[in-house]
Amino acid sequence: MTDPHPTDTPSDVPGPEDATALSEADAPAVPPLESSAAEGTEEPAPSTSVGALPMPVVSVQAEVKDFHFPPVINGLDFLARAVQELAPESPRADLKYGILHLQAAAETLFKARLEMHDPVLVWRSPEGFDKEKHQAGDFKSHDLENTLRALRKQVKEKALNLHTSVPAWKPDLKALSDLRNRIAHFGGRDTRLAVQARVLPILHLVFDLVREDIWPYVLSSNAVHPGDMETAGSYLPRIRRSLGKLDDFVAQRHESIRAQLAGHERSTIACRACGQFAVVLDGRMVDLKCHFCGKTYGSGAERAWSYVGSDPLTQCGAGTREVFPCGFCDEEAVIVASTKAAPQKTIAFCFACDTHHDGICGDCEHGRSLNEFGLCDACTGMRVGSFGEKRGSP
Ligand SMILES: [Zn+2]
């Protein structure tokens, strides 16, 4: 597909959020664009009069043109930085920048792909689309979640063909967003290994998007100026190399715990910190911990609350409940989760007595064995009884 770009200079138009994502520290490492910055600059001649003040107009113009980062190159730079900062050998302090840069890379590159398809779609209010405002970046664009939604809609309606499977707001991306927010507002507490493993699928997802769905079309869509192609292309082997190192590092860790997890697949759930299937529910008296990243969840029923990151006082009402009472031991300690043995299915575990239930009953909301209607035997019996009473009543 060619996916022609309707505007002449689409790469000049990062949205406002893109601009704010660029810290001063980011600016110097983006490929220098001095040559394009100088082109067409009609700077007034400096005054020759003695004692004349400097011409502020000149420096202001130069600065404005220096702040010119085409979204695709910008996104590649963010991604290259992220994968480098998240590398096994990078300083611990770099991890937080790796998270911030990965979030910026994901948002910038998914948005750039949507813009390559149709610039109107990146506007939060598309009915107000204005080409000049778009090129000036004077508009509100979607956040990552809504960008993904817009891309999925285009794919579903067959208006756009992508090789990358565009995720919904799936747990990995949500986890990335949560990590970013915690760094920005509260400070992160996960281990280095947990962070690296958690974001690895996102790094692959964004890199796949670049390789399969952006890079082949950057020239035909004018997303990258021909003069910038060499610079843009230089990012790809760097990202691939760093990503390979991180893959090897995480794979080695999995290999080192393989024997500990063997045979427990039906009781092994994913860790909330690192996202790996490495938390084995193996007895109420044992401190629950992740064998991959070392995160601990406490013991007894409290493990359930620790696992969901909540407590009985703050658990909210209908629809948001995460911990349910157990139909066997009656403790409020049942969580719905997938296991390593069947990652696509969910079952209900009691963290207090280790019972595996089919799920949560739709009536009594206890973890129990369920029938085809999603109800436990007791609740089914009550429904049948009340149905019989109604039929029998005059
Ligand atoms: Zn973990």
Ligand SMILES: [Zn+2]
């Ligand atoms: Zn129980």
Ligand SMILES: [Zn+2]
């Ligand atoms: Zn029930």
